[in-house]
Amino acid sequence: MLNKEKTTGIFVAVSGSDTVGDGSFEDPFATIPAAQAMVRKMIENGGLTQDVTICLREGTYYQKEPITVTPADCDSKYTVTYTSYNDEDVRIVGGLPVTGWTDADGDGIFEADITGFGSVYALYENGVRLQNARETDWQNKPVRDPSHLQAVYGSATSWFGEVLKVSELTGDSIRTEYRKCDWSGSLQYLQGAREYISEPGEWAVEENRIFYKPADPASLETGEIVAGLADNLFYIHGEAENPVKNIVISGLRLEMNASGENLIAHARANNVTGEYESNLKGLVCIRNAEHITVEHCRMSNAGYLAIVLTEYAQHNLITGNDIRNTGYAGMFLIGENPGSLNYCNKYNTVSGNRIRNVGEFVGHGAGIYLMNSGENRIVRNDISCVPRYGISLKGIRYGVFPDNGLTDVPFDDHWKYNQTTGNFIGYNRIYNTGIRSGDGGGIEGWGMGRDNVIDHNIIYNAYRGVATTGWRGHSIFLDDAAHYVTVTNNIVYDENAVAVNAGIFIKSIGNVVVNNVFDVGYAKSGAADIAPYICPAGNSVFERNIVYSETKGTLNNDGTWTPDGNGDRIMLYFCGSTALDSLDVMNRNLYYNAVGEAQFRVDDQLLTLEEWQNSERNVRRYDADSICEDPLFVDAANHDYRLRPDSPARMLGIQPIETDRIGLPADFRY
Numbered sequence: 001m002l003n004k005e006k007t008t009g010i011f012v013a014v015s016g017s018d019t020v021g022d023g024s025f026e027d028p029f030a031t032i033p034a035a036q037a038m039v040r041k042m043i044e045n046g047g048l049t050q051d052v053t054i055c056l057r058e059g060t061y062y063q064k065e066p067i068t069v070t071p072a073d074c075d076s077k078y079t080v081t082y083t084s085y086n087d088e089d090v091r092i093v094g095g096l097p098v099t100g101w102t103d104a105d106g107d108g109i110f111e112a113d114i115t116g117f118g119s120v121y122a123l124y125e126n127g128v129r130l131q132n133a134r135e136t137d138w139q140n141k142p143v144r145d146p147s148h149l150q151a152v153y154g155s156a157t158s159w160f161g162e163v164l165k166v167s168e169l170t171g172d173s174i175r176t177e178y179r180k181c182d183w184s185g186s187l188q189y190l191q192g193a194r195e196y197i198s199e200p201g202e203w204a205v206e207e208n209r210i211f212y213k214p215a216d217p218a219s220l221e222t223g224e225i226v227a228g229l230a231d232n233l234f235y236i237h238g239e240a241e242n243p244v245k246n247i248v249i250s251g252l253r254l255e256m257n258a259s260g261e262n263l264i265a266h267a268r269a270n271n272v273t274g275e276y277e278s279n280l281k282g283l284v285c286i287r288n289a290e291h292i293t294v295e296h297c298r299m300s301n302a303g304y305l306a307i308v309l310t311e312y313a314q315h316n317l318i319t320g321n322d323i324r325n326t327g328y329a330g331m332f333l334i335g336e337n338p339g340s341l342n343y344c345n346k347y348n349t350v351s352g353n354r355i356r357n358v359g360e361f362v363g364h365g366a367g368i369y370l371m372n373s374g375e376n377r378i379v380r381n382d383i384s385c386v387p388r389y390g391i392s393l394k395g396i397r398y399g400v401f402p403d404n405g406l407t408d409v410p411f412d413d414h415w416k417y418n419q420t421t422g423n424f425i426g427y428n429r430i431y432n433t434g435i436r437s438g439d440g441g442g443i444e445g446w447g448m449g450r451d452n453v454i455d456h457n458i459i460y461n462a463y464r465g466v467a468t469t470g471w472r473g474h475s476i477f478l479d480d481a482a483h484y485v486t487v488t489n490n491i492v493y494d495e496n497a498v499a500v501n502a503g504i505f506i507k508s509i510g511n512v513v514v515n516n517v518f519d520v521g522y523a524k525s526g527a528a529d530i531a532p533y534i535c536p537a538g539n540s541v542f543e544r545n546i547v548y549s550e551t552k553g554t555l556n557n558d559g560t561w562t563p564d565g566n567g568d569r570i571m572l573y574f575c576g577s578t579a580l581d582s583l584d585v586m587n588r589n590l591y592y593n594a595v596g597e598a599q600f601r602v603d604d605q606l607l608t609l610e611e612w613q614n615s616e617r618n619v620r621r622y623d624a625d626s627i628c629e630d631p632l633f634v635d636a637a638n639h640d641y642r643l644r645p646d647s648p649a650r651m652l653g654i655q656p657i658e659t660d661r662i663g664l665p666a667d668f669r670y
Contacts, residue, residue: 008042008052010035011085014059028057032067032082032092039080040072048078056252058088062096062226064117066235066285071242081248082234094230094257094283095122098210101220108213109197110220114227115208121148121192122228122259122303123203123212125219129301129325129360130212133196133204134189139172141195145206148192150261151176154363156466157438158185160265161362161387166190181265185363228258228303231281238288240312240344248293254283259303259327263361266371266394271403273396273447274337275371279328282308292316296669302326306358309333309373312344322670323355329366330355330383333373335419338396338447339404343419345373352380352665359387363436366392374421374449382664383430388437389444389477390430390459393420397447397481397535411536421449427456429663434463434473434500441477441500442492450484450510458491458662460639463500467558474529476504481535484510489657491641492527493519497561502529502573506582511540515655517641520569521551524559525601531575532582541585544654546631546641547571550594567596571609574602586622588652592630627652 016028035054084090101110154161164176194206200215238244266275282305299306306323335345359365367383371394383390395418434440442459462475475492492503499522518527527547554565600612609628632647634640
């Protein structure tokens with residue numbers, strides 16, 4: 001309810017008028033820009049004297065262009081809020097309805113005029129993204145208008161995927177505007193030509209007309225067909241020295257904006273890492289801004305991202321939102337590309353959001369990406385059903401600094417170039433990740449800065465992809481140059497196969513893995529792959545963890561499961577000549593296999609705990625005080641890993657992991 005004593009209300013309604021309306025409840029404006037103009041005039045005339053709320057009445061607001069918020073639209077003291085009036089159902093749609101459909105040829109493929117729309121790469125029917133017409137057998141198939149033709153790369157086991165605009169189609173060969181990433185796999189199909197339409201639900205553009213084959217032609221009269229047009233829905237855009245501030249976007253439905261010509265992998269040629277500006281488009285894009293809040297919004301069908309925080313972005317709050325069905329990822333926090341010394345993207349909070357079914361276009365899609373963004377709190381989010389990662393922290397590893405133009409940088413000085421540092425990733429529930437990738441993970445880091453903390457997360461089913469004898473991934477995936485990461489109080493498990501290689505990957509410097517629960521019933525290498533390579537490694541800790549299994553049957557090399565067998569399980573795996581020297585401390589862990597033998601794999605050797613403790617290869621006396629006993633969980637079969645009062649784990653100094661605050665808060669709206 002609007003507090004008239006503390007807030008100025010400006011009203012907008014689809015039935016209003018920008019001509020005769022004055023923004024009052026009785027005579028609202030028709031458009032959000034008209035309300036913005038009124039706020040801007042108030043600011044120009046001496047500044048705001050109290051908070052302002054732009055109250056949107058129920059209905060759908062179609063936007064061909066972004067709602068742009070600049071420093072002229074904000075106040076240094078008072079807040080400007082964009083919200084629905086009394087929680088009415090307000091939809092802001094980043095496109096325009098397509099009408100006037102006809103089936104001139106009677107072949108079930110309808111067409112409509114889209115003159116004036118501009119380039120269209122996204123079409124939605126009743127809030128569902130439609131499939132651009134695709135063709136796997138495209139060689140030597142004539143295309144009359146190739147202007148919207150795109151090549152789609154990336155298989156189910158590729159590390160990346162891409163959608164690249166085709167600049168030339170000649171017989172059985174193509175050329176794309178951008179060079180394909182080395183890790184994006186093979187060409188899967190071409191899309192975007194009228195000649196490729198064959199299945200119901202497919203569409204394409206030819207010249208100034210759009211073609212669509214509906215499953216039910218009646219839906220063209222009774223439903224809503226929207227062409228996504230706006231690159232961003234809300235574009236909050238300031239300058240680093242003059243940021244936008246004190247803006248709130250609350251309680252809105254933000255839907256269906258544009259897709260573009262290209263969606264390019266950030267793993268570039270010749271070991272260069274950097275995100276492309278053309279990918280950084282969102283339902284809300286926050287660029288050079290501080291103290292911005294995006295809360296309690298339902299966000300769906302973004303062409304690229306639901307929310308972007310880029311360049312200077314500090315002290316912003318993203319909370320309580322329901323995010324689904326994006327082309328690339330749920331959120332992206334990025335300052336400047338790795339290698340910059342301008343540390344400007346930091347101190348943001350991403351809390352209590354549900355992110356699901358994102359990354360629909362590319363195999364490297366993630367719930368949340370952080371790249372050159374530090375000292376953020378990523379807490380109490382629920383992230384599921386993503387192609388590769390739940391949360392990913394990115395930078396560039398020191399070994400490829402010269403390839404990225406950074407020469408003669410001493411190792412001890414390289415951290416300032418990798419600013420994904422000091423982040424707290426805690427109390428999140430992350431599951432069903434790694435669906436379309438060669439190495440998925442719940443929480444992942446590659447080449448980021450130091451001193452990140454991963455604490456009190458529940459991560460399960462971190463690889464849901466295809467069975468493969470090669471790489472599948474890790475629940476907590478500390479990949480190349482993930483140095484000085486603290487991993488504490490996490491619960492990691494798989495409900496069935498195909499599963500991850502291991503619960504965690506330890507291969508870098510100063511990884512501290514303490515007081516976690518790893519249920520390794522379906523993990524081929526158990527709790528940890530301890531496998532240093534490529535980057536410097538050492539000084540890590542694996543202490544006071546519980547490693548447990550009660551799964552019968554046999555795990556196969558491809559991650560699948562066979563119900564017969566003795567149920568033996570590997571607790572962890574030391575791989576390579578340097579692995580046994582990479583830990584400073586490994587002790588006071590509890591290992592237990594309820595239905596078979598608990599084994600330790602040291603390269604090609606399989607050892608019991610006693611054999612491992614006394615092995616001549618165990619020169620550092622790892623696990624000297626560790627035990628192999630039932631941890632006495634409350635109900636491990638139903639993934640309740642709380643410790644009973646008489647648990648022997650307590651005698652090792654292992655502390656119970658409190659789970660009440662993990663995941664979405666009880667007051668999450670959706």
